[in-house]
Amino acid sequence: xxxxxxxxxxxxxxxxxxxxxxxxxxxxxxxxxxxxxxxxxxxxxxxxxxxxxxxxxxxxxxxxxxxxxxxxxxxxxxxxxxxxxxxxxxxxxxxxxxxxxxxxxxxxxxxxxxxxxxxxxxxxxxxxxxxxxxxxxxxxxxxxxxxxxxxxxxxxxxxxxxxxxxxxxxxxxxxxxx
Numbered sequence: 510x511x512x513x514x515x516x517x518x519x520x521x522x523x524x525x526x527x528x529x530x531x532x533x534x535x536x537x538x539x540x541x542x543x544x545x546x547x548x549x550x551x552x553x554x555x556x557x558x559x560x561x562x563x564x565x566x567x568x569x570x571x572x573x574x575x576x577x578x579x580x581x582x583x584x585x586x587x588x589x590x591x592x593x594x595x596x597x598x599x600x601x602x603x604x605x606x607x608x609x610x611x612x613x614x615x616x617x618x619x620x621x622x623x624x625x626x627x628x629x630x631x632x633x634x635x636x637x638x639x640x641x642x643x644x645x646x647x648x649x650x651x652x653x654x655x656x657x658x659x660x661x662x663x664x665x666x667x668x669x670x671x672x673x674x675x676x677x678x679x680x681x682x683x684x685x686x687x
Contacts, residue, residue, distance in 0.1 A: 516609060516619070516640070520642070521538060521678075522656045523537070523648050523650045528653070529625070537646070537650065538646060543674075559583045633657070636685070638685060645680070664685060665685070
């Protein structure tokens with residue numbers, strides 16, 4: 510029997526739970542930038558072939574002016590307005606449960622949720638996230654865009670790993686308890 514693909518959230522947040530300032534600024538992430546330290550990201554992305562992100566996250570990635578980082582992966586951007594596809598992604602506004610179930614039952618690598626908070630909320634609401642890898646950045650932003658907004662669902666998790674780094678970053682890895 511084949512292993513079913515898992516859906517993983519791999520993301521950073523401030524100690525007080527924000528993934529961006531109110532104006533979508535993420536420059537504060539630089540407080541943990543170190544030469545030759547990617548906090549496991551390169552190894553993680555080698556395990557995925559499908560990516561989900563929100564339209565605002567997609568716009569932010571494009572604003573960096575670099576090559577799209579998920580070239581070669583199937584990438585879906587959840588959008589209420591945009592349809593079709595561009596050279597990087599397929600825009601999607603249908604039933605997320607049906608799409609994720611279909612993808613999980615196909616052969617392939619794991620599925621990566623690359624932000625933002627609305628996509629995380631949608632996946633959490635439907636209990637679609639199997640693994641949470643959350644890097645806690647040692648900064649208190651005070652306000653901004655929360656990683657976890659309110660939902661009507663409760664998700665039980667089990668801590669399976671934790672790592673600390675010299676930069677002060679703490680990385681927590683949880684699996685969903687079914």
